Amino acid sequence: xxxxxxxxxxxxxxxxxxxxxxxxxxxxxxxxxxxxxxxxxxxxxxxxxxxxxxxxxxxxxxxxxxxxxxxxxxxxxxxxxxxxxxxxxxxxxxxxxxxxxxxxxxxxxxxxxxxxxxxxxxxxxxxxxxxxxxxxxxxxxxxxxxxxxxxxxxxxxxxxxxxxxxxxxxxxxxxxxxxxxxxxxxxxxxxxxxxxxxxxxxxxxxxxxxxxxxxxxxxxxxxxxxxxxxxxxxxxxxxxxxxxxxxxxxxxxxxxxxxxxxxxxxxxxxxxxxxxxxxxxxxxxxxxxxxxxxxxxxxxxxxxxxxxx
Amino acid sequence: xxxxxxxxxxxxxxxxxxxxxxxxxxxxxxxxxxxxxxxxxxxxxxxxxxxxxxxxxxxxxxxxxxxxxxxxxxxxxxxxxxxxxxxxxxxxxxxxxxxxxxxxxxxxxxxxxxxxxxxxxxxxxxxxxxxxxxxxxxxxxxxxxxxxxxxxxxxxxxxxxxxxxxxxxxxxxxxxxxxxxxxxxxxxxxxxxxxxxxxxxxxxxxxxxxxxxxxxxxxxxxxxxxxxxxxxxxxxxxxxxxxxxxxxxxxxxxxxxxxxxxxxxxxxxxxxxxxxxxxxx
Numbered sequence: 044x045x046x047x048x049x050x051x052x053x054x055x056x057x058x059x060x061x062x063x064x065x066x067x068x069x070x071x072x073x074x075x076x077x078x079x080x081x082x083x084x085x086x087x088x089x090x091x092x093x094x095x096x097x098x099x100x101x102x103x104x105x106x107x108x109x110x111x112x113x114x115x116x117x118x119x120x121x122x123x124x125x126x127x128x129x130x131x132x133x134x135x136x137x138x139x140x141x142x143x144x145x146x147x148x149x150x151x152x153x154x155x156x157x158x159x160x161x162x163x164x165x166x167x168x169x170x171x172x173x174x175x176x177x178x179x180x181x182x183x184x185x186x187x188x189x190x191x192x193x194x195x196x197x198x199x200x201x202x203x204x205x206x207x208x209x210x211x212x213x214x215x216x217x218x219x220x221x222x223x224x225x226x227x228x229x230x231x232x233x234x235x236x237x238x239x240x241x242x243x244x245x246x247x248x249x250x251x252x253x254x255x256x257x258x259x260x261x262x263x264x265x266x267x268x269x270x271x272x273x274x275x276x277x278x279x280x281x282x283x284x285x286x287x288x289x290x291x292x293x294x295x296x297x298x299x300x301x302x303x304x305x306x307x308x309x310x311x312x313x314x315x316x317x318x319x320x321x322x323x324x325x326x327x328x329x330x331x332x333x334x335x336x337x338x339x340x341x342x343x344x345x346x347x348x349x350x351x352x
Numbered sequence: 353x354x355x356x357x358x359x360x361x362x363x364x365x366x367x368x369x370x371x372x373x374x375x376x377x378x379x380x381x382x383x384x385x386x387x388x389x390x391x392x393x394x395x396x397x398x399x400x401x402x403x404x405x406x407x408x409x410x411x412x413x414x415x416x417x418x419x420x421x422x423x424x425x426x427x428x429x430x431x432x433x434x435x436x437x438x439x440x441x442x443x444x445x446x447x448x449x450x451x452x453x454x455x456x457x458x459x460x461x462x463x464x465x466x467x468x469x470x471x472x473x474x475x476x477x478x479x480x481x482x483x484x485x486x487x488x489x490x491x492x493x494x495x496x497x498x499x500x501x502x503x504x505x506x507x508x509x510x511x512x513x514x515x516x517x518x519x520x521x522x523x524x525x526x527x528x529x530x531x532x533x534x535x536x537x538x539x540x541x542x543x544x545x546x547x548x549x550x551x552x553x554x555x556x557x558x559x560x561x562x563x564x565x566x567x568x569x570x571x572x573x574x575x576x577x578x579x580x581x582x583x584x585x586x587x588x589x590x591x592x593x594x595x596x597x598x599x600x601x602x603x604x605x606x607x608x609x610x611x612x613x614x615x616x617x618x619x620x621x622x623x624x625x626x627x628x629x630x631x632x633x
Binding site: 067068070071073074075077078079081082084085086087088089090092093096151154157159161163164165166167168169170171172174175176177178179182183184186187189190191192193194196197228232233236237239240285289291292295296310313314317318323326327330331333334336337338340 | 367368370371374375377378379381382384385388391396397399400401439442443444446447449450451454455458462465466468469471472473474475476477478479480481482483484499500502503506507510535560563564565566567570571581582583585586595597600601604607608611612614615616619622623626
């Protein structure tokens with residue numbers, strides 16, 4: 044780094060333009076290299092390596108059997124239902140959780156946008172669930188829904204409501220309910236904060252004008268708030284869609300993919316292929332598929348945002 | 353007049369009610385965790401009987417610290433998160449300076465690449481990096497996690513610092529340059545102090561995001577002495593016959609406290625940072 048510093052000091056106005064440009068780019072290299080090298084190493088390289096491995100039979104517990112198998116891993120992916128079922132499950136979860144969290148997040152953002160006594164405290168209270176580790180929120184809700192030492196069943200019983208003896212993690216839909224609650228509790232604040240930032244840049248004049256034109260609360264919301272909020276909505280939705288699609292921690296902690304394999308999502312299946320079955324060929328193929336899906340979502344995001352300077 | 357005053361009061365009242373419900377939903381689970389962690393094993397085995405423990409005890413904290421040595425995973429987490437934060441700040445500051453001052457023309461391309469990595473599915477990194485770390489004998493080594501966690505920390509750090517450095521007028525550094533300071537002296541003595549609020553926010557976000565990881569720790573750390581706090585929590589209090597939620601929850605409480613403190617100290621900065629990071633296209 045020190046080497047890059049000294050040329051800049053000598054860089055006088057009399058130097059020829061070409062040498063100057065050269066020095067400028069070498070210096071830029073020194074500044075940009077650490078980040079680019081690191082990110083290529085931890086994200087770019089795995090992508091290439093997964094692609095390569097996905098054409099191999101590569102199982103760590105079967106040493107010496109490593110060989111090129113062409114598209115066999117991808118065929119297994121399509122044929123076995125080992126991918127299709129988790130894919131449908133994951134998509135369904137993504138759809139439901141993002142829709143639910145978006146509506147709740149928008150409500151929360153509208154609440155926090157108002158000026159009221161104790162708003163700072165409310166914001167802090169809402170921010171904490173976002174900031175805790177996903178494992179913590181998973182454990183916390185697993186405990187809340189525990190039939191023995193939990194709160195939910197006891198609460199339902201105390202209010203004489205049905206379901207007071209539910210063993211939540213024994214059923215498929217009840218398991219998804221617990222996962223959904225844990226996920227929504229942690230991620231709704233994030234959506235709310237992005238949407239709140241969007242609300243705060245809407246100029247007051249617009250509301251004033253709409254009011255003068257005789258628009259009521261609902262019409263102001265529909266014709267002023269929503270259109271102006273669009274950029275924030277898109278950012279929030281796409282961020283959340285992607286992270287919901289890749290859900291892993293909550294599944295691992297709360298259900299471990301069970302009952303049976305009913306809550307195994309794509310990331311979970313992928314992780315199992317890598318570290319339980321040590322099948323890095325097949326795992327690589329799943330990773331490639333997941334990366335393509337993520338790429339698709341990222342492309343949509345960049346397109347929508349139209350990266351300006 | 354009186355009718356509208358009533359209506360307003362009613363409106364305010366229902367608004368306050370909604371606010372209280374929201375805050376309860378956010379906070380109540382923490383209350384439940386805290387009280388469960390203060391229950392005795394015996395009371396826990398009897399099932400829930402009320403909203404607070406019949407007898408309060410710190411026994412599960414003692415068990416957690418003495419028997420499960422929970423301070424070790426906490427220290428591991430802190431070490432790794434701090435390491436990632438430091439690397440991320442240094443690399444991020446250099447990159448941000450490079451993009452804002454040296455080659456602004458590369459800004460769109462480089463930021464686009466960095467944003468793309470932020471969208472990269474972390475599970476797809478697990479397999480290949482496991483191979484590499486195994487071959488480099490870095491499994492169960494802090495370095496593996498410090499480097500890997502940069503995928504969480506570096507993109508948001510660069511984005512935030514670019515937006516902060518972009519707001520600092522060029523004259524400040526030019527004055528320094530005239531005085532004969534080198535680029536790095538200018539960066540260190542003039543820009544860094546001006547960008548400090550942004551650096552601080554980036555540091556907090558990097559720390560929180562690294563502290564919260566589970567999947568990489570689960571995949572690369574198999575030695576319980578090297579577990580991070582989230583990984584240790586998952587392996588806590590499981591016996592064949594009963595799940596000791598009081599011990600698990602003690603771990604949850606201890607792991608959550610540093611995060612709560614950070615959030616309370618830096619609430620405004622975190623919110624500003626998150627929204628800047630996501631809305632500045």
